[in-house]
Amino acid sequence: MKAAITTTPIGGSPFQSRRRPLVIKKFGGTSVANIERIRRIARLALEAQRAGNDVVVVVSAMGGETDRLLKLAYQLLPVPDSREMDVLAATGEQVTVALTALAIQAEGGKAASFLGHQLPVITDSSFTRARIQCVEQGPIREALAGGQIAVVAGFQGVDPKNNITTLGRGGSDTTAVAVAATLGADICEIYTDVEGVFTADPRVCPSGLKLKSIPYEEMLELASLGAKVLQVRSVEIAMKYDVPIHVRSSFTEEEGTRIVSRDKMLESRRLMGLACERNQVRVELIGAECRPGLVAELTDFMAELNVSVDMLCHSRGALENPRADISFTLPEGELRRAQPELEHFMGRLGASSMQVSSDLAKVSLVGIGLRSDPGIAARLCRSLTEQGIHVSGLSVNELRISCLVEGDAADQAVCILHETFELAGETRVEPLASLSPA
Template structure:
């Protein structure tokens, strides 16, 4: 672990040649949305290289391109084959890497576009939601050794059978952090259309406050609960391999938010922020016969479908000795696939019914010690119900409290809770600036 300021120390002072920093820079779809923005990406990348850094660039598909491709697929079939979906939607990044490499060449630099299977980024075979298993660093090291900027296609990889795979929405974040971990990069910079991580989405809640730093654990909770700044698996990898991540805007030079170990985070608040996941469906198996194997069968079914489940509640039914109720939430986009398997499962039980509630949003408050503070659920309920917002379902853990509300009032709920819990206030005024992968302050 190295202080980034000391890395650049000149040989004149130390007698040792300065080591070049290695930076991984990821640019999202909004950062490569058109030719002018791609030129900006090339400029940012070349400025770092000309300042003495080695640079690896990771890019997403141009803004809106993945949605366009998915729309074409769904016009042909409600549930397109997942392997073929990956073959198709991976093409968005292929366009972006080529254009970005061209822009770097046009600006006087040297670049090489690299697709996921050319690195390679090896994944499992969970098409559309693949997980990274291993990254080969050789081709990237070779390009860096020739003074080139490797421009890597995010979001995509390849499985052991040479099938193209994709990593799920936001997967370019995971690509970038995985490459940073494999290469031992000093920093992984995530360039996006916001200038950092906020206590609440500032486009929804105007009083949302930008955090200068946030702990891995808190960022994992926020990302998994609906904050769209980073894909959750990217933060998991960063935490596992101690990769310092800097979330910043591609449109300004301002410092953004550092994601680091908890002891390095500068913010003093116990409560970190709010996240909102819209487009949620509540699935209830009501009055089904109580069987020890039922929950296991249900969990296995959802795991096989690779469906993310939250707010699972298992309770006895009215006839306490013979029936049970099971409820959970899943994203609405997964509902059609899930129902194809859930309907036969419930029918085979010969008791109970399947109830589906759509148009919901999960609003979550993230922080430390939430479970041990009973005033937090009480304050949450009071703040929302006083404004006429109906709360259905509640899950409390050590790091978060989540509730379901109608999607139509989800923005209002976020603003109410942000105010009720004082998240717009700051405990840290001034203070050191975080500049190092090692977390030391300057």
């Protein structure tokens, strides 16, 4: 009789039987784009193993492969079934995981590959954006005990009904951090095509400064606001289970950026950096019934569609005109998915029309205590306005200020704000006496 599969919750019982340090190494699409690069990561993994570590490698699909697969589906249907899209998209990692294991073997090492369903990585059933519920550590433990490097397919899992699921763009980051949390890894290294986390995208703003370290909280904000270095859910898991992350380049030996708890940082910056989310749209529902719970109805409905909204604004008409307007922003791709249902939902709200403003960008400044210093928001708006950039929306909390600008002004806005707030130079070293012991 087949033995029942037991699973370990993320951050659950760590890998108690191991004695060697455990390193998780995740490689993105550019790092595995061709056979030579796959050979390079095989050598990096073996180098770490020969230095006395147990090693787990997590890989994405080869660069551009996921896009190629999804384009095939869109040639058949304008809105393909999400379950089948996951079946299709998950095949990219199956190729890479096998090639990586073979490359390690070709270099004289031992390796075993694992797909999401083979561990398994158990997720919910939210196709194309599934969330990890638990990870089985037994197969990895067995491979490491046998002197093998475990090579795990990122981005994919399996739901309780045995359906293949994927974790959304950048999901290999989340796989790597979830595996690290489950096994109690000593470090999770995220290898990418940039050298770390910068105060602004250096491809947009050449004066962007690489940060030596950044707290989980600010990294979570940057990731959620468009910084593409890490998937936001990977940072959530790392912060929850205190997984140390090192973001570094696949192509250099230089130190990258450490993502750690605030009390382990050696330097403190009030303003950490800028992020930009492009292809944003603003939706305005005009003339809805003005009644208690209107906003709650809308947000509950969007949550049912698994769509997050931002910059939500609710305005009421005069007493003689008891109607309300609601506006919010969301990514253009999310609107395409939700618009048919949203148009139908307008009837329940009593809205007379829906207006959509497209080709917008959300530029965000991330730091500490931004709400408590209103001068920062004023300075941000003034610096953009003086350069002819119209700010059409503003959202502020303690860790970020976001403004909405025209899409073709996004790069200019990032550069202006980077200079305005002197992000290339604002660093303050804390006295060592004020730091908590490691």
